[in-house]
Amino acid sequence: MLSIDKITAIEEEHYSSSHTPSLGRAYDAFVARWKEGALDRETALRLLFLIWYGAAEPPYFTGLKDLNRTRITELFHSLGGEFSTDAEVLFVVAVMCQVAPWGLGEEPYWKGVGELFRVRLRERPQAGLSRKTFARRGAYGHYFANRWEAFTSRDE
Secondary structure, three states: OOOHHHHHHHHHHHHOOOOOOOHHHHHHHHHHHHHOOOOOHHHHHHHHHHHHHHHHOOHHHHOOOOOOOOHHHHHHHHOOHHHOOOHHHHHHHHHHHHHOHHHOOOHHHHHHHHHHHHHHHHHOOOOOOOHHHHOOOHHHHHHHHOOHHHHHHOOO
16 A cells, blocks of 8 residues: 555656646555555545546546546545535535536535535634645645635635
8 A cells, every 4th residue: 555645746746847647546546545444534535636636627637537436425424524524624625516516426416515615614714724734735735725715715
């Protein structure tokens, strides 16, 4: 089983000057971690993101294809599901639901989850989160760091 640091190094190839579409290899490594019992929060967050990102962006860009989207429910529930109060989970799921709710599954359901999570997050302004929260966390970190200010400054 690869460590999260080694998987992060694979993901960083995606952001290198050669832009190697390496996220498919990272996805496979996160799936292996999950199947081997590494059911930790970081693995769940990053695997959920990669599955969603693979649905939202074309495979030639990401290197993500043949993703098991049925795992979304399991990952979401491991992070607290609809009852989550974890600020980071609220933020990342709200962003995914805002950008491409269909990437997680049934669009009306996920739009509702996204709105619920936005309301919860507004009740806990920033809740200890910042752009730095996402540093050195691979593709997941790059994606959400770039959306932090825009998301938190809107409609407050």
